[in-house]
Amino acid sequence: MIEIKNIKKTYQTGYTETHALRGISFNIKTGEFVAIMGPSGSGKSTLMHIIGALDTPTSGSYTLDGKDVSKLSDDELAEIRCNRIGFVFQSFNLLPRATVLRNVTLPLIYANKREGEREMLAIKALESAGMDKDRFHHRSNQLSGGQIQRVAIARALVNDPAIILADEPTGNLDTQTGNIVLDTFQKLNKELKRTIILITHEKEVAEYADRIIHIRDGLIVEDGNKHKKELYK
Amino acid sequence: MTTTDIIHETISALTANKVRTSLTMLGIVIGISSVITMVSIGQGAQSSIAQSIEAIGSNLILINPGAQRASGYQVSAGRGSSHTLTPADATAIEENVSNIQAVSPEISGRYQITAKGTNTNTQIVGATPSYATVHNIQIDEGVFISDQDIRNRTKVAVLGPTTRDDLFGIDAEAMGQVIRIKGIQFKIIGITKSKGGGGFGNQDDMVYTPLPSSQMFLLGDSSYLTSIAISAIDSSTMTNVQNDVTTLLLERHRIGDPTQADFNIMNQADIVSAASSVTGTFTILLGAVAGISLLVGGIGIMNMMLTTVTERTKEIGLRKAIGAKRRDINIQFLSEAVALTIFGGMIGIILGWTAAYIITKLGVLQTSVSLSSILLSFGVSAAIGIIFGYYPARRASKLNPIEALRYE
Numbered sequence: 116m117i118e119i120k121n122i123k124k125t126y127q128t129g130y131t132e133t134h135a136l137r138g139i140s141f142n143i144k145t146g147e148f149v150a151i152m153g154p155s156g157s158g159k160s161t162l163m164h165i166i167g168a169l170d171t172p173t174s175g176s177y178t179l180d181g182k183d184v185s186k187l188s189d190d191e192l193a194e195i196r197c198n199r200i201g202f203v204f205q206s207f208n209l210l211p212r213a214t215v216l217r218n219v220t221l222p223l224i225y226a227n228k229r230e231g232e233r234e235m236l237a238i239k240a241l242e243s244a245g246m247d248k249d250r251f252h253h254r255s256n257q258l259s260g261g262q263i264q265r266v267a268i269a270r271a272l273v274n275d276p277a278i279i280l281a282d283e284p285t286g287n288l289d290t291q292t293g294n295i296v297l298d299t300f301q302k303l304n305k306e307l308k309r310t311i312i313l314i315t316h317e318k319e320v321a322e323y324a325d326r327i328i329h330i331r332d333g334l335i336v337e338d339g340n341k342h343k344k345e346l347y348k
Numbered sequence: 349m350t351t352t353d354i355i356h357e358t359i360s361a362l363t364a365n366k367v368r369t370s371l372t373m374l375g376i377v378i379g380i381s382s383v384i385t386m387v388s389i390g391q392g393a394q395s396s397i398a399q400s401i402e403a404i405g406s407n408l409i410l411i412n413p414g415a416q417r418a419s420g421y422q423v424s425a426g427r428g429s430s431h432t433l434t435p436a437d438a439t440a441i442e443e444n445v446s447n448i449q450a451v452s453p454e455i456s457g458r459y460q461i462t463a464k465g466t467n468t469n470t471q472i473v474g475a476t477p478s479y480a481t482v483h484n485i486q487i488d489e490g491v492f493i494s495d496q497d498i499r500n501r502t503k504v505a506v507l508g509p510t511t512r513d514d515l516f517g518i519d520a521e522a523m524g525q526v527i528r529i530k531g532i533q534f535k536i537i538g539i540t541k542s543k544g545g546g547g548f549g550n551q552d553d554m555v556y557t558p559l560p561s562s563q564m565f566l567l568g569d570s571s572y573l574t575s576i577a578i579s580a581i582d583s584s585t586m587t588n589v590q591n592d593v594t595t596l597l598l599e600r601h602r603i604g605d606p607t608q609a610d611f612n613i614m615n616q617a618d619i620v621s622a623a624s625s626v627t628g629t630f631t632i633l634l635g636a637v638a639g640i641s642l643l644v645g646g647i648g649i650m651n652m653m654l655t656t657v658t659e660r661t662k663e664i665g666l667r668k669a670i671g672a673k674r675r676d677i678n679i680q681f682l683s684e685a686v687a688l689t690i691f692g693g694m695i696g697i698i699l700g701w702t703a704a705y706i707i708t709k710l711g712v713l714q715t716s717v718s719l720s721s722i723l724l725s726f727g728v729s730a731a732i733g734i735i736f737g738y739y740p741a742r743r744a745s746k747l748n749p750i751e752a753l754r755y756e
Contacts, residue, residue, distance in 0.1 A: 197671025
């Protein structure tokens with residue numbers, strides 16, 4: 116479903132060029148749970164931006180569901196993000212004054228979904244993310260960290276995206292809550308067959324995924340199935 | 349993004365910081381309300397001046413001595429005193445021009461008048477009985493100047509109510525009393541009804557005396573008039589009467605070239621339009637001064653919107669990440685600015701209207717709020733929202749989602 120071929124990304128700051136990605140290639144199939152792991156400065160954020168259609172590569176190609184995404188305009192990228200990608204951020208990024216339901220319906224506004232349909236989809240997504248029904252009308256600044264991240268997951272799910280892209284989803288949570296969130300991702304992958312890409316620098320977090328792509332200095336250093344790797348040991 | 353969504357987003361954004369929203373809106377409220385009030389004062393002045401010109405008489409044509417001039421442009425350099433109109437001209441007009449209701453030969457001048465130790469300086473008009481018809485003069489007490497007064501050159505006077513009040517005290521009994529003009533005694537035989545209207549050619553502060561008496565006793569010369577006023581039968585015949593009178597007078601004064609005429613002739617419509625061009629300028633001036641405050645209000649909106657965009661950078665980043673296009677962000681911020689100005693504009697209209705109403709009620713000035721000034725200010729406030737909201741909204745829509753999401 117995702118085909119990435121020899122992607123490079125170079126940033127120009129003044130006279131110095133920074134090579135964030137120096138030729139990355141991999142494929143991700145529908146229903147996979149993949150972790151992209153690497154220390155800070157490894158280029159994993161840049162890679163996430165490209166997979167998430169927030170940015171385009173300097174060279175190389177990125178095909179999502181047979182569509183080349185690497186050379187689209189800003190508004191075409193917005194269209195892709197709107198319909199094909201669901202984001203979960205480290206800092207949650209909910210609208211603080213809006214209710215849980217309002218936050219989850221937000222992507223549907225931009226996807227031009229009918230008003231009647233929106234609430235139904237939002238409730239379904241919130242249930243899949245394991246959110247309690249009695250909190251749907253709470254304002255998001257009245258929730259705990261774990262609950263907030265579930266709302267964010269529901270928001271990522273709501274428009275039925277091809278990929279859910281989670282950028283350090285547990286970075287701002289304590290270990291216990293973090294594990295609950297990661298369990299939620301695992302459940303979404305196993306039970307609802309969602310394709311999930313998890314970006315993290317923590318090995319323990321990456322272990323929740325079935326496949327780990329290890330990045331360092333803009334290159335893939337290791338790409339392996341967790342279970343197969345265990346066999347090698 | 350549907351219209352309902354935009355309205356919802358706008359309301360929740362504007363109610364998030366109510367103090368800031370209302371302070372910003374206040375700029376527009378003050379701007380719009382002062383435009384409404386100022387323009388209503390200007391238009392009120394315009395209509396009250398038009399009214400007081402109508403009060404001079406109906407279907408009136410005025411002939412003054414001196415060269416013709418384009419209305420409103422040239423200062424009459426002392427030609428008002430030219431001795432070119434004669435009583436014979438007035439008689440000739442009455443006899444030869446059709447569609448005339450009455451012709452009033454007049455002389456006028458300002459004199460000091462005294463009565464029992466008090467005195468005042470006012471306009472003395474030498475008039476004939478037709479003056480009352482031509483100028484819509486109505487008598488409150490006593491009688492106006494009669495044909496007999498003209499024939500006998502009696503020394504009688506009819507006073508305007510203001511003159512009566514100045515000389516004898518407010519609403520005092522003045523009938524039969526004597527006033528002195530240039531040392532000559534005139535007996536009061538009548539008081540005119542108040543016509544209202546102030547300042548501009550106040551018809552209430554006047555003394556009317558029989559035309560021959562004033563010529564003889566005040567000017568010492570009965571050969572000329574200071575003006576002839578004609579009232580036409582109705583407004584449709586005014587132009588014809590004006591043309592006929594011009595032809596007749598040119599002929600009588602033996603002048604071939606109409607541009608060299610030694611008199612000028614104006615009808616009431618000319619006077620009204622000359623006066624309203626003055627008040628129109630006045631209205632524009634007032635409106636422009638108020639408009640400056642509207643501009644300042646608009647800059648306030650822009651300032652707030654720029655602050656909002658900076659504060660909400662992260663939110664904009666998120667919206668873009670979940671699929672908002674440039675257009676969506678643009679519309680969202682633009683509609684916030686427009687909502688501020690439209691709502692502020694509506695409050696401003698109500699406030700300005702109230703202020704104009706109070707000004708009228710207190711009797712300070714006559715005001716009139718017109719539909720056009722309301723529609724205009726409403727349009728202007730919406731336009732200000734668009735103009736001053738455009739730049740901040742554009743800035744928001746152009747934010748890079750990655751950088752916006754990282755913004756702390």
